[in-house]
Amino acid sequence: MKGLILIYLITAFGSVAALRLPVIGLAIYVGFAVLRPQFIWGFAGDFGGISLWIGVATLIGWAFNGFGSLRIGRGRFIALALALFGVWATISATQAVNTDVARAELENMAKYIMPFLIGITLIDSERWSRVIMWVIVGCQGYVGFEQNLDYLKGYNFAGEGFGGLDNNCFGVGLVATIGPALALMLGAKSWRERAIAATCAALILHTTLLTFSRGALVGLLVVGVTAFVIMPKRPKYIAVLVVTALIAIRLTGPELAARYATAMAAEEQRDESAESRIDLWRDCLRVVQANPVFGVGPGNFKVIAASLGWPSGKQAHTTWLQTAAENGAPGGVLLLLVFATAIVKLWPLARAQITEANRYEVAMASGIIMCIVGFMVAGQFVSLGGLELPYYATMVGVALLKEKPSPVPVPASSSRFSPGYHLSPAGPGQPAMARPGRG
Numbered sequence: 001m002k003g004l005i006l007i008y009l010i011t012a013f014g015s016v017a018a019l020r021l022p023v024i025g026l027a028i029y030v031g032f033a034v035l036r037p038q039f040i041w042g043f044a045g046d047f048g049g050i051s052l053w054i055g056v057a058t059l060i061g062w063a064f065n066g067f068g069s070l071r072i073g074r075g076r077f078i079a080l081a082l083a084l085f086g087v088w089a090t091i092s093a094t095q096a097v098n099t100d101v102a103r104a105e106l107e108n109m110a111k112y113i114m115p116f117l118i119g120i121t122l123i124d125s126e127r128w129s130r131v132i133m134w135v136i137v138g139c140q141g142y143v144g145f146e147q148n149l150d151y152l153k154g155y156n157f158a159g160e161g162f163g164g165l166d167n168n169c170f171g172v173g174l175v176a177t178i179g180p181a182l183a184l185m186l187g188a189k190s191w192r193e194r195a196i197a198a199t200c201a202a203l204i205l206h207t208t209l210l211t212f213s214r215g216a217l218v219g220l221l222v223v224g225v226t227a228f229v230i231m232p233k234r235p236k237y238i239a240v241l242v243v244t245a246l247i248a249i250r251l252t253g254p255e256l257a258a259r260y261a262t263a264m265a266a267e268e269q270r271d272e273s274a275e276s277r278i279d280l281w282r283d284c285l286r287v288v289q290a291n292p293v294f295g296v297g298p299g300n301f302k303v304i305a306a307s308l309g310w311p312s313g314k315q316a317h318t319t320w321l322q323t324a325a326e327n328g329a330p331g332g333v334l335l336l337l338v339f340a341t342a343i344v345k346l347w348p349l350a351r352a353q354i355t356e357a358n359r360y361e362v363a364m365a366s367g368i369i370m371c372i373v374g375f376m377v378a379g380q381f382v383s384l385g386g387l388e389l390p391y392y393a394t395m396v397g398v399a400l401l402k403e404k405p406s407p408v409p410v411p412a413s414s415s416r417f418s419p420g421y422h423l424s425p426a427g428p429g430q431p432a433m434a435r436p437g438r439g
Helices: 002-020 022-035 050-064 073-094 099-122 126-152 167-187 191-210 214-230 235-251 254-264 272-290 301-308 319-350 359-381 388-401
Strands: 421-424 433-436
Touching: 002 022, 002 050, 022 050, 022 099, 022 126, 022 388, 050 099, 073 099, 073 319, 073 388, 099 388, 126 167, 126 191, 126 359, 126 388, 167 191, 167 214, 167 235, 167 359, 167 388, 214 235, 214 359, 272 301, 272 319, 301 319, 319 359, 319 388, 359 388
Parallel strands: none
Antiparallel strands: 421 433
């Protein structure tokens, strides 16, 4: 009952506040998309319509405030690629095998494409970027808390999924949040923030393992490698990664290890589930070959699954190939470009020289890259193009790129994170000056 009351209070406050500051409504909308309160406290009452109320209030506030700022800066290509993907999917839907299914899929797409496009016009400061990133990590951390609480009581609900997602899809969402949690922990300026982010990271990590998802494991390993590459090679940063890896190994019991070992199995050793994925991927490529431009229509792979020899309603278990099969090769390329371009654009910021002024920005850029990498890799093993979380993380990334010049690369002869000095911001036309740092 307390959860029901809390969510209603947040909805009421957000619906009013969004009329004046629509970015508040956006943050709450994003939080609800990650938290999915109806699946945590649904027993206490009806949560239907809460996201709709927040979304409508945000739209109205957005209109009242002049539709935000269209000065997107270096993130414009990311926004353009997503907008074009939405347009292409709409055209594809007009000639889908089943237009009713296609229209329903377009409605689902609108629930994350519209907030993305609205958000990049509203988020106009590092402060709000940081708030939304904390909302994402905090809400996913609470989901992990609930899952771990159930596990301690003897029920592993994470292995069955959460929020209308099966265990594999749920695992992908968790993997996509571990990077932002680690980045916020390393970029924190206070012990309180660091402790909260570390707790969320630990809960998310353990819940990921509890999903028993091999795709999530592969994504987790790639996130770890990405973190090692992108983060400073200083003792405290390396120590965090080592400790995280040791915790993950310690939490991986014999049953988990045996299942995860099959993720890398040779062809003759694959189980039926792993082998069927390969066959589904091949069928996706055949569908793309037969329908290269507009595909079979959004959401329509499950419609044609029976004609390919699969049970009716079968998904392709691959986000990227299924997107291409349903929306044509151009649609698949456009969606890939959204996330790949975000990585390329954010990489210089994530690798920039750290100062006290840009500490959070560098951390968030690193976290968003890890989020996208985890989603892109783990997403190859599940059909999850509509997972909202990576779109919202990318939205924050576009906001970070607004009107920002490309960071000047650090000279090869100097350390990016020197122990005693940071580069201080320089005025217009002035060279950057070294100043003592805190190491």
